Amino acid sequence: MRYRDCPTFEVSERYTTSPARLWELVTDIELPVRFSPELQGVEWVHGDSVAIGNRFRGHNKHPQMGEWTTESTVVEVEPERRWVWQIAGFDGPAATWAFEIDPGRDAVTLRQWARMGPGKSGLTMAIDSMPEKEGRIVANRVRDWETGMRANMAGIRDLLG
Template sequence: MRYRDQPTVEVTQRVTCDVPAAWKLVTDIELPARCSSELQRVEWLGDADGVAVGARFRGFNERAAMGSWQTECEIVEVDEGRRWVWNVIGRDGPVATWAFEVEPTGDGVLIRQWARMGPGPSGLTPAIAARPELEGRIVAKRLLEWQRNMQANLDCIRDQLENSAELH
């Protein structure tokens, strides 16, 4: 597995709810900070206050192996009620692309979160440059970390949606 091939990871969760309820949670940029072990806080930038193409937000992250860092993200695609996509911006363009998707089913929705590495250099680049023979392991480990946090996000969303539905 090579970074330059822009590897992608995806997690899907079936949830018993309607599309508007799922959409409301997947477009809450602060939700992952409540669920993820890495993302600590998120804030809108400029006059942005919701998911819209061109809106920007900043993420505050922390990991034992990497310390603390911030990311700036720009929303690049919105299909209302179905999908929104954002790029993590680096000096040389996007270092990653992330998305949430909501798909209606007969008994609820499928919620999907996915992320793709690259194409620009990221925090992994120095580690890969220092140990090129370990690139596959470095990339695979990071994708596994992303996958675990995405699963935590979708579990939080499912729990919030299904628990609130049981209360009504």
């Protein structure tokens, strides 16, 4: 797995609820803070809702990577269906994240996905210092993302009762 290939990871879960209720939950930028082992806090820095161009800051902490802050910009919004944000990197988006809602006959499917790169990030600095370990570094980061996404899905299930 190479960073330059922009690895993407996705999780999905089906919920017996309305798209509107899921939308209300996933557009609360503080929701992942409640469940994430890494995301410690968030706040809006431009705007105060999920709307194209609005920006928010995230504060993160990881046992191997330390503490850092990111700034994200909302780049796509389709109400009650999808919202996408990009995390600023050194030379373009360091990552792109999204929540997507697909209504169904018996349940609503929620997907959360993330794509690395293509811009440089703290992860690319680690790769640059240990290029022979790139595959392991990227795979470990994808596993971290999976852990956080699965925690979000489980937390949403708990909130929905």
